[in-house]
Amino acid sequence: MLAVINRGRVVPGRKGGDRNIKKHRRSASFHGIVEYTPWIVARQSRPSRSMSSRENLARNLRSLRTSRGLSQEALAHAAGIDRTYVSALERRKYSISIDRLDRLAEHLGVEPHILLMKNMPADIG
Incomplete structure (x- = not known):
């Protein structure tokens, strides 16, 4: 089952298997554990008017x-x-x-x- 880390909780997904679970580096912060997600290049769905x-x-x-x-x-x-x-x-x-x-x-x-x-x-x- 695909799992997604959402605000520090593991939320089950709909597709895939355990092999699709991505490992995230976690670091301590003032409020506890914070998820570190690497930069993902994604296309923009709608360009802003300034572009x-x-x-x-x-x-x-x-x-x-x-x-x-x-x-x-x-x-x-x-x-x-x-x-x-x-x-x-x-x-x-x-x-x-x-x-x-x-x-x-x-x-x-x-x-x-x-x-x-x-x-x-x-x-x-």
């Missing part, structure tokens, strides 16, 4: 890709990434690393900063 760079990237990526006559699959293959990742970028579901931004920009024939511009120059797209 205009993500919106700019999505808009510019789609605009440049379609103006070059590339499908999501063709761009992803050329840049060495998954097609679903390109789709998620265009839908503002994921943020992008600098390395991947460089690869996409290279295959679109623009400088990386162009993908993040609020108002992309007309002669580029």
